[in-house]
Amino acid sequence: MRSRLGGRPGSALQRLAVDAEPAAIYAIGDVHGCLDLLLALEAIIVADAAEIEGERWIVMLGDVVDRGERSAQVLDHMLEPAPGELRRFSLMGxxxxxxxxxxxxxxxxxxxxxxxxxETLLSYGVPLEALMHSRFGAREARQIVDLYIPGDHIEWLEELPVMIETPSTVLVHAGIQPGIGLSEQADLDLFGYRDNFEASYEDLGRTVVHGHTIREEPLVTANRIAIDTGAYFTGRLTAVRIVPGQPPVLFSSGSSRPQQSTTAMS
Structure with missing residues (x-):
């Protein structure tokens, strides 16, 4: 896998690219500290991936932390080997x-x-009453954080790329700015752009897969797949399977039963 720094001047985050498609990509939407939903979805993915030969990826589309109650535990999980002999990548949200x-x-x-x-600091056991006390300043906050946040969690955050490209797919957290080439996209837009879902991305000639902006149902078109279904408040975490030459397949955990659906592109 090739790695480079970002496009526009001032871009600093890595952007990863491969010249050949993996056999399957399982992209997972915004987890937001919902470890139980993630573990359940991974179990569905592992069972599905067992039927596929070749290199299979899990790609976390960013925002695995915050809002939910178990962000620290999610990061512990990210530092473990991916399940089922899959290869895991995680993006900056x-x-x-x-x-x-x-x-x-x-x-x-x-x-x-x-x-x-x-919520994230509470998941690490940080005493918020001390952190938020009016007599605490930046120095005291630094001391508290250093006591509770593992160094390997910080290193993991620092090494997150902002984009992964394959010949047919672009994976980012937030989407991309319409009308701007990939090499010119700013890091901030790739992980922070707020999408209105009007752009088709047809001019890219590839499918953009992202989360970030919550939808009641995933959006699947020929050039865009958006899969943030608001896990931390809907209780539903969504993933999409991308296999060359096949239609995307959606999976979800947290509903009354695990769901799988083959989605025709609209």
């Missing part, structure tokens, strides 16, 4: 970016704390 910024410059006034950061 806006919540990973916010968390990493906080861990580098911890402050009781960080905006991240209002966007799921409190």
């Amino acid at each position: 806006n919540h990973e970016a916010m968390m990493l910024d906080f861990l580098r410059r911890p402050s009781p006034n960080s905006a991240w704390l209002e966007f799921g950061g409190r």
Whole structure:
């Protein structure tokens, strides 16, 4: 797999690319600390992947942390080998970016704390009453964070790429800015762009797979697959299987029973 830094000046995150398609890609939407939903979905994926020969990937589309109750445990899981002899990749989401910024410059006034950061710190056992106390400043916040956040979690966050490309597929967290070439996309847009789902991405000649913007149902078209179904408040986590020459297949966990559906492109 080839790796390069971002396109526009100031881009710093890695962008990964391969010249040949894997046998299957299982892209998983925004987990947001919902470890039980992730484990259930992985079990569905492992069973499905057992029928496929060749290299099979799990790609986490970003935002595995925040909002839910078990972000620390999700990161522990990310550091373990992928299940079922699959190969796992994880992308930078806006919540990973916010968390990493906080861990580098911890402050009781960080905006991240209002966007799921409190729940993440609680999952590490951080005493929020101490962190949020008015007499604590940045120095005290630094000391508290250093006591509770494992170094390998920080290293994992720092190494996340912002994009993965195959000859037919582009995987990012948030989508891409319409009308701008991939090499010119800013890191911030790739993990933070708020999509209205109007762009077709037809001009790319590839399918863009992303999460970030919640939909009641996944969107699957010839050039776009959007699979964030709001796991942390709907209780439904969604994945899509992409196999060359076959229609995408959707999987979900957390509903009344595991779901699988083959989706015709609209």
